[in-house]
Amino acid sequence: MFTRDEALxxxxxxxxxxxxxxxxxxxxxxxxQRLYRQLAAVxxxxxxxxxxxxxxxxxxxxxxxxxxxxxxxxxxxxxxxxAYRITDRHAVGSVANVYRTDGxxxxxxxxxxxxxxxxxxxxxxxxxxxxxxxxHRWLRPYYPRLVDTSGDxxxxxxxxxxxxxxxxxxxxxADVRRAFPRGLDGRDYAWMHRRxxxxxAGAHRIGLVHGAITAxxxxxxxxxxGIVLAGWTFAxxxxxxxxxxxxxxxxxxxxxxxxxxxxxxxxxMAHTLMLDLLADDETRQRTFARWCAQDEPGRRPDAADxxxxxxxxxxDLYGERTFRPFALPMTGA
Numbered sequence: 001m002f003t004r005d006e007a008l009x010x011x012x013x014x015x016x017x018x019x020x021x022x023x024x025x026x027x028x029x030x031x032x033q034r035l036y037r038q039l040a041a042v043x044x045x046x047x048x049x050x051x052x053x054x055x056x057x058x059x060x061x062x063x064x065x066x067x068x069x070x071x072x073x074x075x076x077x078x079x080x081x082x083a084y085r086i087t088d089r090h091a092v093g094s095v096a097n098v099y100r101t102d103g104x105x106x107x108x109x110x111x112x113x114x115x116x117x118x119x120x121x122x123x124x125x126x127x128x129x130x131x132x133x134x135x136h137r138w139l140r141p142y143y144p145r146l147v148d149t150s151g152d153x154x155x156x157x158x159x160x161x162x163x164x165x166x167x168x169x170x171x172x173x174a175d176v177r178r179a180f181p182r183g184l185d186g187r188d189y190a191w192m193h194r195r196x197x198x199x200x201a202g203a204h205r206i207g208l209v210h211g212a213i214t215a216x217x218x219x220x221x222x223x224x225x226g227i228v229l230a231g232w233t234f235a236x237x238x239x240x241x242x243x244x245x246x247x248x249x250x251x252x253x254x255x256x257x258x259x260x261x262x263x264x265x266x267x268x269m270a271h272t273l274m275l276d277l278l279a280d281d282e283t284r285q286r287t288f289a290r291w292c293a294q295d296e297p298g299r300r301p302d303a304a305d306x307x308x309x310x311x312x313x314x315x316d317l318y319g320e321r322t323f324r325p326f327a328l329p330m331t332g333a
Contacts, residue, residue, distance in 0.1 A: 004055060007042040011058040017068035029070075036066045040111075045094065050248035060092045063111055077107060077160055079148050084162055093216065094246045095119075095233045096160075100167065105147055108161040116159040118233040121243055123149050123161065125208055125235035132206050142199035144230050166219050166228055171328065173277065174215035179328040183279030188326050190285075190314050192220060193274055195227035197310060200270055201303035203229075204263040207238050211261060213269035214249055215276065222326045238262050253295050264297035267306070288313055 002010070014020035021032045039062055041047070048055040067086070076085045084101045091098040095118050096110045110119050126146040133140040148162035173192070176184070196218060203210060210217075210229065217231030234242055239260050245251060252268035254261060271292035278285055288310070294300055301309065314321070 002038060002042045004042055004048060007039045008055065008058050010039065011043070011062050011065070014061075014065060017065045020062075020065050021069045032066075032069060036062065046247055056092060059111075060089060060097055063097060063109075064089060067109075077109075077150070079150055079162070082148055082162070084148075090167060093231065093233075094212075094248070095244075100165070104165065105162050106165045106167065108163060110158045110160065113153075113156050113158050115233075115244070116153065118243060119149075119159040119161055121235055122232040125203075125232040128206055128208060129203065132202070136202065139198065139202040142195065142202060142227060142229055144228060144232070166230065169221050169223060170219045170226075170228070171222065172216050173218040173220060173273070176220055176328065177215055177277055180279075183282070184277050186278060186282040186285045187318060187324050189274070189278055189282075190318070191225050191324070191326075192218075192227055192277075193270075194307070194310060194314075195225075196229065196270060197303055197307050199227065199229040200266050201307060203235075204238075204266070204303055208235055209238050209240075209261045209263060210235055210266050210269075211242050212246065212249060213266055213273060215273060218273070222328060225323075225326070236261065252293070252297070254297055262297055263303065264300040267300045267303055268293045268297075270303075284313065284317055 010020060021035060022028065040059065043055050043059040043062060045052075045056055045059065076083050078084075084103065084105060084107050086099045086107060087102055088100045089097055090100050090106060093108075095115050096108045099107045099109065101107055108119070110116055123146065126144060129143045130146060133143065144166060145164040146161065147164055150158075150160045153159055176192075196213075200210065200213070210232065211234035212231050213229070214231070217229065219228040219230050220226070221228075234244065234246075236242060239262065241258065241260050242255060245255060250269075250272055252265055252272075254265060271289040274289040275286060275293070278289070280286075292300055292306065
């Protein structure tokens with residue numbers, strides 16, 4: 001068994017898949033798979049903790065190198081209807097990595113085959129949202145669009161999802177939080193939260209609970225004032241229990257108790273996020289958020305009702321609505 005530092009050293013020193021796993025030879029597949037599992041176990045986010053960004057990056061790189069060894073340096077993922085050639089890694093999530101392709105799509109690949117059912121849950125959620133927004137087209141921009149899937153895969157193989165890209169110009173709310181360590185001006189967070197509430201309320205209309213409304217799962221387009229609620233791998237129908245939880249996520253009490261989740265679960269998570277993003281002196285909005293994040297689910301308001309109530313609060317605070325440009329601060333070269 002490797003220590004964390006030994007695993008980091010092995011992965012970080014490897015420039016190619018062959019550097020880490022040795023020459024490509026089908027006869028060595030079991031040996032390579034064993035080494036991969038040993039390193040992955042040591043570097044897994046659940047083991048190293050949420051703050052170990054170095055280990056998280058090494059875990060993602062390990063997965064990429066293992067792909068390269070198994071499939072060659074140019075990884076192509078095939079479905080029943082298409083083929084997608086992976087290029088650069090774009091993002092690392094709690095369940096899967098997102099990769100750019102040489103075409104107009106991104107591919108989301110689960111890191112552990114045991115978590116394939118979570119990708120299946122995301123497929124179901126995105127298909128339901130696609131049918132819903134075909135009729136309610138104004139909600140379409142708030143959700144990722146499913147293009148293709150791996151479908152059922154062999155035992156031990158990893159499922160993947162092909163999505164329309166939400167790459168150029170987008171950042172996550174986690175990026176926004178890092179850019180504004182003292183918290184956001186309430187006027188800036190207002191447009192983000194209004195759009196997030198629309199996305200949440202739309203999903204609730206068809207009985208979907210997102211179950212993972214975190215800063216990493218909310219995509220922001222600062223210039224266009226766009227919001228997309230991504231990360232639907234934990235989504236379930238209202239009244240069901242979550243298929244899995246993430247140790248780094250702040251869940252409401254009903255999740256910690258192992259109870260079924262409801263639309264109130266998303267309301268709590270969205271407003272816990274609001275408290276995390278707003279500056280400390282945004283007293284009125286923070287009071288509103290705490291009211292929406294009460295421990296008892298039955299005391300939390302519905303997302304659809306909150307749309308009007310939040311607008312009333314904003315009008316009282318800032319008057320008539322006007323467009324307020326937003327940009328992340330430039331970092332030094």
